[in-house]
Amino acid sequence: MAFSGDGKDGRELRVYENLDELKVDLVEYIAKLSDAAVKERGTFAIALSGGSVIGLIGALCQAPYRETVDWSVWQVFWADERLVAKDHPDSNYKLAKDGLFSKLKVLVLPSQLHSVNGLLSAEDAAVDYEFVIRQLVRTRLIGVSETSDCPKFDLVLLDMGSDGHVASLFPGHFDPDETEEWVTYITDSPEPPSGRITFTMPVINAAANVAVIATGSDKAEAAHLVIDDAGPECPLPAKMVNPADGKLTWFLDKLAASKLGSCAQSSE
Numbered sequence: 001m002a003f004s005g006d007g008k009d010g011r012e013l014r015v016y017e018n019l020d021e022l023k024v025d026l027v028e029y030i031a032k033l034s035d036a037a038v039k040e041r042g043t044f045a046i047a048l049s050g051g052s053v054i055g056l057i058g059a060l061c062q063a064p065y066r067e068t069v070d071w072s073v074w075q076v077f078w079a080d081e082r083l084v085a086k087d088h089p090d091s092n093y094k095l096a097k098d099g100l101f102s103k104l105k106v107l108v109l110p111s112q113l114h115s116v117n118g119l120l121s122a123e124d125a126a127v128d129y130e131f132v133i134r135q136l137v138r139t140r141l142i143g144v145s146e147t148s149d150c151p152k153f154d155l156v157l158l159d160m161g162s163d164g165h166v167a168s169l170f171p172g173h174f175d176p177d178e179t180e181e182w183v184t185y186i187t188d189s190p191e192p193p194s195g196r197i198t199f200t201m202p203v204i205n206a207a208a209n210v211a212v213i214a215t216g217s218d219k220a221e222a223a224h225l226v227i228d229d230a231g232p233e234c235p236l237p238a239k240m241v242n243p244a245d246g247k248l249t250w251f252l253d254k255l256a257a258s259k260l261g262s263c264a265q266s267s268e
């Protein structure tokens, strides 16, 4: 690892020489959180994103994790989803299924994958997904925040876009003051497809652990603005990720970290 340290507000920054190093540490991080949640609660509720995330965690399907992770207790959700059919190339569910869960057949059952109904209208899909989450909070398959009225996912895995978006919370296309909804929707996404549903910021910030991943030089400017708190006035969604009672860990490769303040540039 090129750099690892605690930044402001208790967040941890992990910067890697290259993608291979990042992948190795990211899957180990997920496996450890899974073990800890299983010991503490007997279940592991993880919310995935789209973008590059699945490509980075594919090693979970391989040794040793295939054998050592207790897959039977995983409950899988999506922090955001594009409103398309499940077999559409834009579907975040399809991305995760093809890249991960189709290789973990028998270990992870379809009933453990809580996908979004992308064939509903945007509003109905958001209402429907929030309902699904509420049922599973009631049965404690998802934890509940001690300090807010929100579900407490064991891990929310986010991939920051080059514009500073996370999940489908895009700059200028979300309500930074949202407090009521757990899942919301947009019909004017700046990146296709236009219809999406997404966790709201309060749900992300109620998680026990949030990982934000940024890789590649196109993420460098946004990473600088968010991590170095360098502006702009209107907060980028990624800058609002700040779990109230949980832990925030950033995973960056050197390219994404190339514009960060000097401490994150030094080699160990």
Ligand SMILES: O=C1O[C@H](COP(=O)(O)O)[C@@H](O)[C@H](O)[C@H]1O
Pocket: 048, 049, 050, 051, 052, 053, 080, 081, 082, 092, 158, 159, 160, 161, 162, 166, 167, 168, 191
């Ligand atoms: O549209 C989306 O983009 C982001 C980031 O994706 P990337 O291609 O820039 O890596 C992703 O986090 C989100 O889940 C997805 O729907």
